[in-house]
Amino acid sequence: MANILETVGLNSQADATLDQVTADATATTKSRRRKGIIVQPENVNEQLKTDRRQPPSSNRTTNPLTVSLGLTRDLVKQNKTTNSVLELIGFYINHFILLSLFFVISIFKNIQFAYRYMFLKVLTLSYYPNKSPQVIREDVNKLSKIPKVVSCILDLKDDEDENGGVLGLTNQIGELAAWCISAGIGQLIIYEYSGVLNQSSESLTSLSRYISKNLTLYFGTDTKPTFSITIPHKNLITFSEGASSTNRKVDLEISLISYVDGKPTIVDLARTMGELAVNGELSPKDINAELIDGELTDLVGPEPDLLISFAPSLDLEDYPPWHIRLTEIYWEPDNKEVSYPIFIRALQQFSNCKVNIGK
C-alpha cells in the first residue's frame, strides 16, 4: 500500500521540476533500500539505453520548422546575465546572427539529406548483389586487400519501424553473414548496444537457424557454408549443422557483443587483477599492455580491422574502447539501412588505406 501511495505521489508531482523528481526518487529508493525491499535489477541493459550520452550530431529529426520554432523561443528566452544594456543588445544581435546561420545550415542540411538519399538509392541500384556470391566475389576481387576481422555496429530500432525489433536485427545479421562469406572474410563481430540477441541460448539457436536459412538463398541447400556463433560474455557457442558433425574449420566465425563487453569488462578485469594481487598471485609490476591485451582478446575477441557503422552519423555507441585502436572506421552519412553498397564501399575504403603504426 505504502509503495502504491509513493508512486502516486511521484506521479502527481509531474509538474515539478525534474531535479525535484529525481531527488524524491532517490529518497524513495534510499528508504526502500533501508527497508530491505529493494533488489538490484539483474539486467539493466534496457534502462541503460535511455541513459546513454549521445553526441549532438546523432539527432536527425530536424527540419526548418523545428529550427525556426527554436529560433523564436531563443530570442524570447533570456539566458545570460549581462551588466550593461549595450552588452545585452550586442549579445542579442550576435545571437540572432548565429540562429540565422543555423537556419541557413538547416536548409542546406535538408538539401544535402535529399541529395545523399538519392545518391544511396543510385548506389543500391548499381551495387545490387542479387543474392549471388559470384557477384559479391567479383566486386571484392577488384580490391587489393580485404580485412580479416570485420565489425558492424547495428542499431535496435523500434518494433514498428521497417527492419525493426529483434527480427529486423536477425535479418540484418543474416545478410551480413552471407556477404562476409561471399567476400571471403573469416570473422564478423556484431555490436549492438543493448545486447538483445545476447541474452540466452534460445535466441542463439533461432539466430543460427535464420542465418542457415538465409545462406541457402545464396549458396543452395547442398553446399551450405559452415559458421559458428559466439557470445563471448556468456561463453556460449553454436555451430551450424555442417560444422558440428565434421571437425573442420568453419567458414565464418560470428560473435555477438554488446555494451557489457566494453568498459564493464575492463572494470571487471581491474577487479579480478586487484583480487589476484591482494592474494599475492600477481604483482602490480607484471601488469602491462600485452597482458591486458591477451586477457581482453580472450574475453571479448580480436581487434577488428574494419568497423562499419550503419548509423546516419558516426557514433561509436560505447564500443569496447580497447579494441578500436587501429581500426579503420567507415560510415555513410544519412544512411539508416544495412545495405550491400555500404558494405562494399567500406571494403573499398579499407583496401585504399595505408596503416603505418607511428611512422
Added chain:
Amino acid sequence: MASANFFPYSVNSLVRLIVQFPLFAYIVGFLEDFVIGIMRTGPIPKHIALIMDGNRTYAKNHRLPLKDGHFAGANALVKVLEVCYKVGIDQVTIYAFSLENFNRSKEEVDTLFGMLRDKLKLISENEESYARYNKVRIKVIGNRSFIPDDILKDLEYIEQITKEKSSRKTLHVCFPYTARDEITHSIKSIVQKRVLGEIESQDDITAATIEENFYFGKDVYPLDILVRTSGHTRLSDFMLWQCNEGCTIEFPDVLWPDFGFLCIVSVLFKWSYYKTIQLEEEAIQGKKPNLKEVIPPVLLHELPSPPPAASVSRK
C-alpha cells in the same frame, strides 16, 4: 561527410596569402573576432581533442625538409589554440607524440622533442607570453618514464610556472601517450591501491575509478569533439575510452598545417548546430527521467497479503 564542409587546399592557401598583407590582416582579424563573438552566444564545447596528422605529408607535398613540416604544424596549432580559447573552450587536448612514434628515426624524434619543448617554452616563458598572459595551464599527459631527463625537467618547470594561475583554461599535451598505455596505467595504479588497502573492496572499483586513475586526473571534462586531420578514419590509439560515448568525431580531409581558422570554426559550428537542436528537443520533450530510480523493483512476497481467495463453483 566532413570533406563537404571544408574548403579545398588551394582556397586555403589563397586565403593565407591574402592574410599576409597588413591591411588585410587587420580586416581578417576583425572578421575572425566577429565570427568568434557570434559563436560565443551559442552552445560551446568544453573539451576538444586534436590529432595533428599530416605534417610529414605536407612537407613531402611542398618539397620541404621534415623539420619545416613540423614547424608549419606547430604554427597551425598556435592559431587553432587561439581560436579555441577565444571561443570559450576550457580544455584542449593535443596528441603531440605517440609511444609508437618512437619507431621513427632518432633524428626526427629528437627534432620533435626539442621543438615541442621550445614551443611550450615560447608560449610560457615570460609574464607576457601567450599561455601566461591568457592564463592557460599546461599539463603534460602521458608516460613520463619515456621522456629524456633534460626535456622532462623543462616540461615540469613549464607545468610549474603555468600552474599557479587559477584558471579553467587548460592545454593537455599528450606526450608520449597511447590510450592503451593509459588504460594499463590506470589498472596498474588501481591494483596497487588495492594492495595497499586504499581501495577497500573490489566493489569500489567502477568505470569512474578507472577514469580517475588516467593520466588526465580528476578535473577533466567529458570529451565533446575529437578531430583527426588528414582524412584517415582511424583513432590511432588516442583517447579511445573517452571518445566512444557522447563525443562527436570528425575526420576532415585536410593536412594539419592547412587546418586553419575556417576548418576549426566549421567543426565548432557544426557541433554547436547539432547541440542546439539537441537542447531544443530536450526543451520540448523534457529530459527522460531515469527509469532505474523512479521505478524500483518490488519483491512480490513483501507486499501485504491479499484478501482470501474465494470460488463460486467449488465449496
